[in-house]
Amino acid sequence: MRSSEQGTTLFSAACAFIMIVVGLQLWLVSASVEALLSGELDVLGPAAAASVILALASGGILLHALDLDRRRRKGGIP
């Protein structure tokens, strides 16, 4: 596989994972708004915590992909 093809595959996989995370977060935001409006305040804390953890996970995946890509370009990864 050519070098830039490897990079494309790497970032495509990262995008697929992050898109799933963003979909989950959209659902969490809409559920939280509904809970807020209906006065069910207990669920807001866990929803916010889950959303932050998901954001950190997507950030982590991106950093990992960027790191792999950097090493790949330097020739560290065959």
Added chain:
Amino acid sequence: MRPEPRWSEDFPVEWERDHYITRRELAKFLVLGSMLLAGANVLIRILGFRRAKPDASRRRIGSLSQVPLGGSMLFRYPTEGDPCILLRGEDGSLKAYSQVCTHLSCSVIYKREAGKLFCPCHCGYFSPADGRPTAGPPTRPLPRIRIERDGEDLYATGREG
């Protein structure tokens, strides 16, 4: 040979490198969106803290003569930002609920001819007997306000649910 200028890394000539760069930028953009959504969730949590209800204490809300038999009266409890509705049955019984619809917070009104609490936003109905939803999108009952009568005076003494 002259080194490639830095900008050419982000504006490639070949398709393959172009795909690589657009995919990499998309991943960054998605992570930014993810961070913003997490921020929105945290903001909603903060708004939730601000909406937390203060302790409901006993407060006069009006007098019995203001509510006709089979009719209703609006009042605010426990704060000026919490609209409520008091119902007086044909038998003289008193029931009070929060006026905020449990679906999406529109104001509930009493439909005397139908004998039901009605939310005009999405045609939600609640039972005046116990505040339970009977039709439409709402799934949770209206919070109930405890009412006490002292002669002609009516007092709200607490909020349930």
